[in-house]
Amino acid sequence: MKKTLVALTIALASSAALADKQPVTVVLTAQSTMTQGMAMVLTNQMQEQGAQVHVLLCDHAGDLALKDAGGEALKPNNVTPAQLLDAALKKGATASVCALYLPNSGKTAEDLKDGIKAAKPAEMGAALLEPNRKVIGF
Template structure:
């Protein structure tokens, strides 16, 4: 009886700690489409507001929104660009990186990236994507 009670208490504590951890989400964005980029950033911001820890991985043409001075098309109804939505997510605690292939294949350098955005380390990113509690969403 005592062993069963201890097992139940340990299971409850374990379940509680899992339930109270923030959901980990990686948003992988490669699309050149302004609307796809905007929707990815809108959803990243929404997931943050709902308690998730969001990591954003930008590659190919989507990496361009990580550059200093990136502007882009304004999207309705809030008249914001994907780059502005990315900045909003970063201000709320998201992390963002460009894929390891982006900088060497575009001629840009790490210092061309917006504050808070860095080149991704493939080994670290691969390990992160394999985390059991992580959702990965691609655009």
């Protein structure tokens, strides 16, 4: 009985810790490589500090979501913003391109990295209005 209570307490504490992750949406529209890089560095840092991050990419920043995304490597770590986005995705972040990106860029859903889709405005709007969500724009 005592072991069962201990196991139940640990399970509840673990699920509570997961539920308490700070939701953050990073909205990235900047064309500047350095701004894109800083947004992705901070995205990764927020994740490491316990946040559940979603990245919304619009305008030229939507290009980071492409399978063939390249870009200029930034010092001091010689990584591109696209590589930093990939690192965040591997650690559990989610990402989408804004609903206007695909129809206005000449790209298709097949051009996007696995797991990245076009955001649905109603769902994105609802997420941005969540009371505990932080929204950060670059």
